Amino acid sequence: MEEDANPEKLLHPYELSFSDLLLLSSDEPLSENEIQRLDLITTSIMENLGPNGPGLLAVTAVPGASSLRSSLLRFAPQLALLDFRDLNRLLKENGLGSDVPLKNLERTVSPFTMHLKYGQGVLASSVKVNQLGTEDCMVSDRQGESWASDIKILRNIFEVLGSLMIELGCRLARVCDRVIGDQNLEQSLFEACTAKGRLIHYHSGFDNNFLQEISNRKEYTKGHRGVKSFSNAAKGTEKLFRNNQTSVGSNGTKCDAHEAYLWQQWHYDYGIFTILTEPMFLLPSLSQTTNKDDFPSVLHQELPSPSGHSYLQIYHPSKNGVYLVKMPPDSFLIQVGESADILSKARLRATLHSVGRPARPKDLSRENFVVFLHPAWGKTFSLLNYPVDQQLNECTEESHTNLESEKLAQEIYKIVPPLSTRLKEGMTFAEFSKATTKQYYGGSGLQSKR
Incomplete structure (x- = not known):
């Protein structure tokens, strides 16, 4: 892990090549020199995932994954900018779902979810990526019903790319288990036999206004049966571009400690590993309409990250500060979840x-695909030899030498429920996830209004 010497505190995650991950997780005989080289890599992996590390690393040079990522992420804004009635129908017909209320036109994210089934054979999933031809993952930038047939392509890419990302997590679990001295992580994953894939569109201010225009038009159609023209709705949408009145603050939440607007508030993932693609940033533009009554379509232009990083932020307890993660191109980021922390007896963090x-451009959206690996729902957690108060203590203790960092830690932890309040001896993963979700997003949760 390297850091840039600038005020933003960029973090370059440790890079683990896919070929080395294959070697580390295999049982093939190796030369003495190769064993020594891989031992050094294993040490670096555990340092970065362990108690004094950032809790993440990047897997690079994964064959065939780049085109799959690019095609899948372009589906996210197309789905997100459908009227919620059409969107709900389309998701239901194709075995997809969402874990936020899509009827909420002020939502900051639109996630599209699918349960990904797997077993021991998942460790050969990388072969499927190479077998999937380029034509199988081509998708045009279209809006509305005209591209609905492409949903089968979305499912195909979702499942194949998701399986590959599961393989990355399972192989990393095997590497960690060999150091820890048991098979708890890998076995817990295979006992679950399922993971959750989440294709996420992080909204720009324009997106929410556009959705409101669509909803207004639908309501008008329902009430007036199309007697009058809808050209005013189209004109209203075009004004969004001309006036450029969208506000970052209108849809984002602000963390006073870091003076940064957030698409997603501070939290821990409660599974074993979270695997993320490199994000994509898109800027919308309106297509030309030939009929004054047509509602304009939204096209999207890909832009590089405005600041050159992923906008994923981590809090690094041992360094007492927030770091912005800069991912290597076409890499996959693997983060440690709380279940891995518990099952490894705090050997992983x-x-x-x-x-x-970003503050500029105001209408920039962010797209990402995330796979959450978790234990079986009936997996029982034991707190024997596990420091359950570790997370809380590290960020509230008196040993902070930097007052600004101490204030930052205290403000973040005001909205993050301590693990000790969510985890009890003998609790199943299902019970733990329910307690965690309730404290984060329940009626009294500090993130329930996201």
């Missing part, structure tokens, strides 16, 4: 993180 949003 869960990653406290959030997703920031």
Whole structure:
């Protein structure tokens, strides 16, 4: 892990090549020199995922994954900018779902979810990526019903790329288990036999206004049966571009400690590993309409990250500060979740993180695909030899030497429920996830209004 010497505190995660991950997780005989080289890599992996590290690393040079990522991420804004009635129908017909209320036109994210089934054979999933031809993952930038047939392509890419990302997590679990001295992580993953894939569109201010225009038009159609023209709705949408009145603050939340707007508030993931693609940033533009009554379509232009990093932010307890993660091109980031922290008896550290949003351009959206690996729902947690108060103590103790960092830690932990309040001896993973979700997003949760 390297850091840039600038005020933003960029973090370059440790890079683990896919070929080395294959070697580390295999049982093939190796030369003495290769064993020594891989031992050094294993040490670096555990240092970065362990108690004094950031709790993440990047897997690089994964064959065939780049085109799959690019095609899948372009589906996210197309789905997100559908009227929620059309969107709900489309998701239901194709075995997809969402874990936020899509009827909420002020939502900051639109996630599209699918349960990904796997077993021991997942460790050969990288072969499927190479077998999937380029034509199988081509998708045009279209809006509305005209591209609905492409949903089968989305499912195909979702499943194949998701399986590959599961393989990355399972192989890393095997590497960690060999150091820890048991098979708890890998076995817990295979006992679950399922993971959750999440294709996420992080909204720009324009997106929410556009959705409101669509909803207004739908309501008008329902009430007036199309007697009058809808050209005013189209004109209203075009004004969004001309006036450029969208406000970052209108849809984002602000963390006073870091003076940054957030697409997603501070939290821990409660599974074993979270695997993320490199994000994509898109800027919308309106297509030309030939009929004054047509509602304009939204096209999207890919832009590089405004600041050159992923806008994923982590809190690094041992360094007492927030770091912005800069991912290598076409890499996959693997973060440690709380279940891995618990099952490894704190040999691995869960990653406290959030997703920031740039101030400029105001209408920039962020797309990402995430796979969450977790234990079986009936997996029982034992707290024997596990320091359950570790997370809380590290960020509230008196040993902070930097007052600004101490204030930052205290403000972040005001919205992150301590693990000790969510985890009890003998609790199943299902019970733990329910307690965690309730404290984060329940009626009294500090993130329930996201």
